[in-house]
Amino acid sequence: MSIKLEHVSYVYMPGTPYEKEALKDVSLEIDKGEFVAVIGHTGSGKSTLVQNLNGLLHPLKGTASLDGTDLSGKTQEAKQARGRIGMVFQYPEHQLFAETVYEDVAFGPRNLGLDNDEMDARVKEAMKFVGLDFETYAHRSPFSLSGGQMRRVAIAGVVAMNPDYLILDEPSAGLDPGSRRAVFAEIMALYKKRGIAIIMVTHSMEDAAKYAKRLLVINKGQIILDGRPGEIFLKEKNRLLEVGMDVPEVYKLADALRAKGLRLPHEITDAKLLLAEVKRRKGLK
Ligand SMILES: Nc1ncnc2c1ncn2[C@@H]1O[C@H](COP(=O)(O)OP(=O)(O)OP(=O)(O)O)[C@@H](O)[C@H]1O
Numbered sequence: 001m002s003i004k005l006e007h008v009s010y011v012y013m014p015g016t017p018y019e020k021e022a023l024k025d026v027s028l029e030i031d032k033g034e035f036v037a038v039i040g041h042t043g044s045g046k047s048t049l050v051q052n053l054n055g056l057l058h059p060l061k062g063t064a065s066l067d068g069t070d071l072s073g074k075t076q077e078a079k080q081a082r083g084r085i086g087m088v089f090q091y092p093e094h095q096l097f098a099e100t101v102y103e104d105v106a107f108g109p110r111n112l113g114l115d116n117d118e119m120d121a122r123v124k125e126a127m128k129f130v131g132l133d134f135e136t137y138a139h140r141s142p143f144s145l146s147g148g149q150m151r152r153v154a155i156a157g158v159v160a161m162n163p164d165y166l167i168l169d170e171p172s173a174g175l176d177p178g179s180r181r182a183v184f185a186e187i188m189a190l191y192k193k194r195g196i197a198i199i200m201v202t203h204s205m206e207d208a209a210k211y212a213k214r215l216l217v218i219n220k221g222q223i224i225l226d227g228r229p230g231e232i233f234l235k236e237k238n239r240l241l242e243v244g245m246d247v248p249e250v251y252k253l254a255d256a257l258r259a260k261g262l263r264l265p266h267e268i269t270d271a272k273l274l275l276a277e278v279k280r281r282k283g284l285k
Pocket residue numbers: 012013020021022040041042043044045046047048049
């Protein structure tokens with residue numbers, strides 16, 4: 001099972017003086033079971049890329065497909081394929097609209113045409129999954145919740161649709177450190193326990209290094225690097241600097257330690273773990 005982009009170009013406002021080519025001949029395949037982070041500067045094309053991946057935007061040239069079904073099609077099959085790719089937008093709490101948390105989470109499953117019992121079961125399960133107690137929250141207004149809780153409601157709404165792929169645009173933007181950790185714990189559980197592929201747009205190199213297994217670096221509408229985060233941060237530092245990006249602090253620290261002769265693994269995602277490893281090797285406590 002995979003989402004495939006073949007030679008995709010996307011242009012905003014074609015044929016007008018404001019024409020902007022946001023994606024240029026992008027080819028890419030993402031398998032079920034992957035955890036992909038997409039990083040790049042503001043305006044590099046990240047949002048345009050992920051919206052082409054879930055069929056919300058349709059390529060001007062090239063094709064976007066899921067298991068061979070064209071995501072821009074009008075057939076029932078295309079609609080079903082789009083339904084298998086969930087998307088949580090940036091600041092999803094801005095898109096909550098229903099009077100109760102229950103109704104918000106139920107919106108997607110209801111649109112899928114599920115019967116009431118099935119819908120009810122999906123809502124309960126999704127709320128449980130994101131750590132929102134059903135009895136406490138189901139009948140509350142989403143607007144009476146904290147930012148982190150509202151984001152959980154939005155994620156639950158997509159989880160309730162049982163997607164195979166979940167695209168998250170800046171899932172931790174604007175959250176305090178505690179809520180960030182909670183949201184990432186949920187995302188990791190979706191990935192590990194439910195086997196949902198994750199495609200995450202982020203401005204945070206640290207988050208990309210820590211969570212993703214594959215990193216796509218996008219610059220001016222093109223994917224310039226595609227590989228394991230550790231490999232990219234270790235081997236492509238100069239290419240990143242060339243396009244005005246940097247590597248996570250922990251990689252700089254590791255580099256400095258390597259320069260002193262320490263042999264360290266490629267995948268380094270956490271400064272605390274790195275320092276603990278250094279101490280261990282030096283026989284320190
Ligand atoms: N609706 C639109 N109309 C016209 N141009 C657009 C539109 N949306 C995006 N663009 C332009 O397309 C390019 C890519 O935008 P996109 O939103 O995909 O970038 P991004 O990497 O997601 O940026 P950010 O990090 O700021 O969210 C930018 O130059 C942007 O100005």
